[in-house]
Amino acid sequence: MSSPAAEPADRDNVFALRPRPAAPPRSTPPAPLWREAVGRELREERRRSGRTLSDVAGAAGISLPYLSEIERGRKEPSSEILEAVGGALGLELVDLTARVTRSLARERATRSPLCLAA
């Protein structure tokens, strides 16, 4: 009979001395969607520059609740809205996609099995 893989069995014999953190490594959330990733970057940039939702929404020509939904990744911004909000924050599309890329790459690194082996 073939024996089960050694690794999972070994892991079963490890007892935690402290309670596990709230988010156990094996249940990391899936990679974010585009609207979630880009919404996060927009919110971060707005906060970094110390501006309010009302200010940026006004400059972009959209409503405050709509901007808030975009920042939380709950509404899918059209490319034109994305350009308007980015423009209101002084960000070109390329700046925005570069930030999203960096952020997603960092997240992917923490999700990667290589990280568990390190």
Added chain:
Amino acid sequence: MSSPAAEPADRDNVFALRPRPAAPPRSTPPAPLWREAVGRELREERRRSGRTLSDVAGAAGISLPYLSEIERGRKEPSSEILEAVGGALGLELVDLTARVTRSLARERATRSPLCLAA
């Protein structure tokens, strides 16, 4: 009376010895929108891997005409559709945003005034 800015006047006195190229440097198109930039990358990856619209649309669970519209930047793909099409091509979102960033950065470089001065 104030004199007009020197630069435009100087430029008016310069006569071209050869006809101007088809696309004069001053009328470069504006930076592409997100859906245009990402559509282009999707199309490029599909062609690079030698796959048909029909094949990729089927794998992504969308119609062929819809994929074609997305590739040409005419339809705004939702984040879920983007994930499905990227997935059908073996691309994660981070790969896609990285490619879009590189492509937009190259374009920005050609649009930059530094390029005209070189």
